[in-house]
Amino acid sequence: MRREEFLTSMRHLAASVSIISAKDSGGKPYAMTASSVTSLSMEPPSILVCVNKSAGIHKALSLGGGLCINILSKHQVDIANLCSSKDQENARFENNDWDNSELPFLKEAQSNIFCKIDQIIE
Template sequence: MAESPDLTADPADVSVGFRGAMRRLASGVAIVVARGDDAPVGMAATSITSLTMDPPAVLVCVNQSAGIHPSLSPGCPISVNILSRHQREVSAAFGGAVARERRFEVGQWAVDQHDLPMLDDAQANLACTIDSMTPFGTHSIVVARVEAVRLSESVEPLIYQDGAYL
């Protein structure tokens, strides 16, 4: 096979091209919650995927500059709340549209087995414990074991692509 004439290897062009390529990748949206110093902290995330079924585990990529990052370490509990299509306002709040101390005022929240906020009408809720963290570039790759799951009746995920909800 011949190399594509449009493929670039110039580092500056690769960075710009990579950003454009990732904007084309549609992703589900979740809210990741951890214990902060004084109160729970959370962030909207699209970089979450299942890792293994045995043991049940997820992989979450978190920017090291994110407000939640200092609250993450092996052994710490987190909740992962996979959003439904009607929860755009929750995603926006945890994406930065609402001050950190007021984010949990958006949506209906209960607590999980670790006493962490869990979004009541999410597509799914995962109660997890962080197993490991690996720094890579600007992010940390967080591996969390899933200890409990709650599923909603319907399957209507909130999808994010190219800076907008689908």
């Protein structure tokens, strides 16, 4: 990601809700509404994401691959609620909102930040 793209994406973060998405080693997609996403530095571009160990996505992220931070617009309340409900975990990808070609990402998100996991702190 170029510096300007990173800055543009981070400007939206302060007032937005995000959904973290990833796939496990078998290709199963996961998504969760994130309550803690923080920009850490510009050089190198770094972001901190906090994920509860009991979250379904935790195991997929612990493999150390990639993830997407989907920064939502104010019109995406329904998908934010869907991805925050443990009861709806299997229904999160049952619509056309997602592109699942590589890392799953929301096609209509305000911004999509594709990340490589560099470090996991337990």
